[in-house]
Amino acid sequence: MTRKPYVVVIVDDHELFAEGLELLLTRDWGELFVIGGRTTFIEEAAELASSRDADLAIVDLSMPPLGGVAAIRHIKSRHPRTRILALSGTDDFQLAEEALRAGADGFLSKTVRPEALVGPLQTIASGLRVLDPALLDALLSNTRRPAADVLAALTPADLKLWSLLSTGMETADIAARMVVSERTAKRMIASLLKKLGVGNRIAAAALAGRCGLLDDLTDR
Known part of the structure; x- marks a missing residue:
């Protein structure tokens, strides 16, 4: 037909x-x-x-x-x-x-x-x-790369936190590495997720991988 x-x-x-x-x-x-x-x-x-x-x-x-x-x-x-x-x-x-x-x-x-x-x-x-x-x-x-304004909003501490978070590290261990209290670490993580525009740690880690940032960040 x-x-x-x-x-x-x-x-x-x-x-x-x-x-x-x-x-x-x-x-x-x-x-x-x-x-x-x-x-x-x-x-x-x-x-x-x-x-x-x-x-x-x-x-x-x-x-x-x-x-x-x-x-x-x-x-x-x-x-x-x-x-x-x-x-x-x-x-x-x-x-x-x-x-x-x-x-x-x-x-x-x-x-x-x-x-x-x-x-x-x-x-x-x-x-x-x-x-x-x-x-x-x-x-x-x-x-593969977040918007320029997102990266511009990240401090060196944010980048370090993002790197630690993306390895699957627990909050207590992150607090120790960042030399802050666990309560402060939780607050910092929540702030970072908001800056990245993602809803959870898994999404943050996936974004870091897609951007290739884990290859460049040090002190993980």
């Missing part, structure tokens, strides 16, 4: 790009995709996706004034079954991460050849996600 073509809507204020993409999808891939409509206005994105019962939406992240992230939120709120591919002409990976958090199912740079979007669109339509390799590398890099 042949599946009906996926209904695609395009949200992009670059008319030439949007027209070219529509032409490509309908001319060369008409058996897979049908264009349900286009808009250059973020405020119209959700209504367009909903009224066309869109399977897929292609959203430019750089659209003024609200930005493509707002369009993604609106679409997912109004018509959650629409799968969204976010595109950007810049290498602002923070914006790309915001798009994914807002509900985008994939992100690619606009520098890719238009015909290269066909495969990702099919992948997203099937329920999987697609990420630009450079964005994936950036996200993985961020997970």
